[in-house]
Amino acid sequence: MAKNISATLDLNKSVKSFHSQVAKLLEFTNITEWNGKKLREREEQIREQAIILAGQCIAILLYNLSISPKVLNYSVSQTQEWRKLNTQKHGSKKRQIVTFGNVEVTLNLPYVLERNPTSKESNNFPFNGPKIKTSNQGFCPFLKWLGMSEGITPLVWSTIAKYGAIASSFDAARSTLMDWGINVSLKRIERLTYLFGEIGINLRQSKILNLEMDHLSNSNVLKDQRVVIAVDSGRTKIRFNKKGRRSNKTNRHGFVGEWMEPKFLTIYVVNEQGKKIRTSAIPITNDGTYSGYKEFLKILEMYLENLGISEAKQVLLIADGAEWIWIHIPPLLKKLKCPLETYQLLDFYHAASHLQDFADAAFNTENERQAWFKKSRKILKKGQTLDLMRNMGELISEATGERCKIMVRERNYILKAYRRRLLKYNEVVARKLPLGSGAVESLIRQVVNLRMKGNSKFWLQNNAEIMLHLRCQWIAKSWDNFCDSIFNFFIKPQTG
Structure with missing residues (x-):
């Protein structure tokens, strides 16, 4: 060095x-x-x-x-x-x-x-x-x-944390930092990155506590805005130590890697043409957690309350078909007094993939499959779901064996979404709101797939939580505001 x-x-x-x-x-x-x-x-x-x-x-x-x-x-x-x-x-x-x-x-x-x-x-x-x-x-x-x-200095620390989070590895971060006159050890980069992110997690937790005590401020950022809330899950291997004695050779516990699904959210605003707005006055909010859906719901509620979701003009919740989402988030939006013009939508492209699976099982030739799929996709987008259900039912009545089971499963998936009123694509298109949850899928790719997911990568859960939180801030282009909140954390004047 x-x-x-x-x-x-x-x-x-x-x-x-x-x-x-x-x-x-x-x-x-x-x-x-x-x-x-x-x-x-x-x-x-x-x-x-x-x-x-x-x-x-x-x-x-x-x-x-x-x-x-x-x-x-x-x-x-x-x-x-x-x-x-x-x-x-x-x-x-x-x-x-x-x-x-x-x-x-x-x-x-x-x-x-x-x-x-x-x-x-x-x-x-x-x-x-x-x-x-x-x-x-x-x-x-x-x-x-x-x-x-x-x-x-603060700028050196925040720069270390930034590259520690956004680089493909801490070693890659060190190379970049050396180019900018910051020559610190690999271990120190790792420690300072996690410490910086841990403060961010603590600040998030303090906001959740303020929400629970009814002390959380309302910024009214979303007042009169058209708001999109997209939710999805990723996958990461988390490291858990084995129980029992340490190894005689290494004096360490062995560990196992288990897949965990971090849950993600992105909250953003679109203009009247349906284009995403990204300004300092109306920032994008990204975050997530490995702590399960209950903790995720607290985080989501905190952000929505803090941003002033009750003052929004329109709200769209869009996600895939995961049960926990549609059981728990719609009641939360009702609790937060979202506007009357609040829509809940199954990601259109996710629904279409189930139509493709239905077609693959229903028809013998590729031409028949594609013809039916394209026609059904248009019917679904126009909001004519009942017509689609009848057609799927007719095809099921002619099928047998394993193909019939697959067709029934895919039809029931669409039917369940219809009963939950999640297929109003025609209404959403008319209001120029997005049909897909690509924003949160892109977030998962950038946060998890490009840094935290890979061969022989096993994360401690606390470190994974910190890395997720840091990368979410960077991708939302909120890094400077995030750093300001970190360094304001050290200011604690006497009160009372």
Whole structure:
């Protein structure tokens, strides 16, 4: 690993060093030696020097902040709620902070430490005062306030977490981070990524608790909007330790990998033409969980309440035929007082796949299968489901054996969706709302299939939950807002 560069804490000196290094890189002599490879090398060298200069500038800013009594006092007030009743000032500590370009600045900062109230006084001489043992659980208010308790600046930490989440592996993330002047170990990238995401999960949980206590704020983001809620499940192998003794050779428990289905949601808005809207004022909401449908319903309710679903103009719930969805989510939408114009729809392309399976069993030739399938698909889309049911019934009456069983199964699937009023495709098309749940299927592909699913990939459930949550924020293009919420988490002024 590259050695950290000490901060100069002198802007003129840093600029002079930058100028000296870059001036040489701007020179060229024999033009015949130049090509794309040569230019690329120069680009990388100039970028490296620019990143180091940026790191030196940030180091100066941090040092100036750290020597300001006003700033230090304010940091104490902003982190007061992190201190326990028996936490006291404990002098100063030197702390090293690393920023971009591996520039390291040493700050001398006030430190607070939790004193152990159960420990006995070890020295009763009045002129020395009592000596009390400490629990060594302390922090620097300045670092806590600015989100730097991990020894790196906020932008460095959020960049590590971003690439740790969106890269194909932590090793790939490390290569990308090194290109941008962040040279940290593979283990540290992994730890910092999970820590960052864990804070996000905790913030999500606190919102759920606020919802349960009726304290959750309503942002009214969805007021007068046409809202689509798409729900689906993915698959990931989760690692579970075997019960019993550890192995004598490795001193570890063995493990088994079991498939689990994380449940996903995406909430977005479409315009009058049915096109998805993606702006800072109306963001897309993506999330999911490995904790089962009950926890998923809490997460969904929290988001819908927070976004103001009751103020929406129209709402469309679209999903596949999973029982848990249609048993539990429609009552939830009713509980949240969704508008009268709320539609529930079985994903059209999912329904069509069952028609194809019916056709495959009903007909002997490919031409007959495709002709019937195309005609039935159009009938389904027009909302003429009863006509389709009659036709399927006639074909079933002529079939026998295994083919008949398949046809009955596929007909009953469509019939069940019809009875649940999930096949109103003609009404949804007329209102220019989407017929398919492609948005959530794409989300699952990007979150799970491209990172978390693969040969020999086994995830601990907590780590899988964190990775899912992080990747959902990135894909929704909400990363900056997500990072803001993480660093606001460290601000806890005294209340009451």
